[in-house]
Amino acid sequence: MIKAEKVIKYIVSWLKEYIKKSESNGFIIGISGGIDSSVTSFLVALTRFPTLMLEMPILEKKNFLPIKHAKFLTKKFSNVSYLKKDLSILFKTFCHVTNGIDSAKLSLALANVKSRIRMLTLYYYANVKNYLVVGTGNKVEDFGVGFFTKYGDGGVDLHPIADLTKSEVRFIAKKLNIINEIQKAEPTDGLWEDHRSDEDQLGATYEELEWAMEIMKKKDHTFSEIEHKILKKYQILHKKNLHKMIPIPVCKIPDEIKK
DSSP: OOOHHHHHHHHHHHHHHHHHHHTOOEEEEEOOSSHHHHHHHHHHHTTOSOEEEEEOOSSOOOOOHHHHHHHHHHHHOTTEEEEEOOOHHHHHHHHHHTTTOOOTTHHHHHHHHHHHHHHHHHHHHHHHHTEEEBOOOOHIIIIIIOOSOTTTTTOOSBOTTTTSOHHHHHHHHHHTTOOHHHHHSOOOOSOOTTOOOHHHHHTSOHHHHHHHHHHTTOOSOOOOHHHHHHHHHHHHHHHHTHHHHSOOOOOOOOHHHHO
């Protein structure tokens, strides 16, 4: 297991160095009540730079975890503030304007719209305040299976925990004494009306995907039937979402053609 205290200290130091070089005034982070955003916002708060936590519900049932975490953090840090903006009307307006589109992928498209509306809101406040938008994705999501919305929650300025697996994030959360309810909560992106969990969408647990991500580095390994299925699931997700995890392709034109 990772050395939590050293990792925490390193990330905080990295954040401080980055914001000083960027000449920004502070950080802004979207919070959901999930363990990733809770850990990330705590790490950002430790920098002592101004930190704005923004909760952005969209047609959701009441979720008390974001406000509980916000109270926990604002009580602990004088540099942290909290803002809640219900974006339901923006989403409803978008649905009204685009009404009539019939597609088998409509639910996925609208889930991604929710994520992108949140990104727009984060960058609105970031621009007004000259803040940096902080990402909350972990290593498996960001570089393993690409479990994020392109130009949605993937649209950020920096990724403090993207080199930590979900298991490692949970370990850090315990070290930081993140609210127990958040530590035990089932991971979900909150983008679907049926409230499906991350693992429902992925078809595997984070622990299984972490194993698959690590085992891909090894050769001459014999797999059981269950392990083979998990590895296959990881490979399918990785290939499907690879376009999110690589730089945008640029058509490089040879000099002899240009001239």
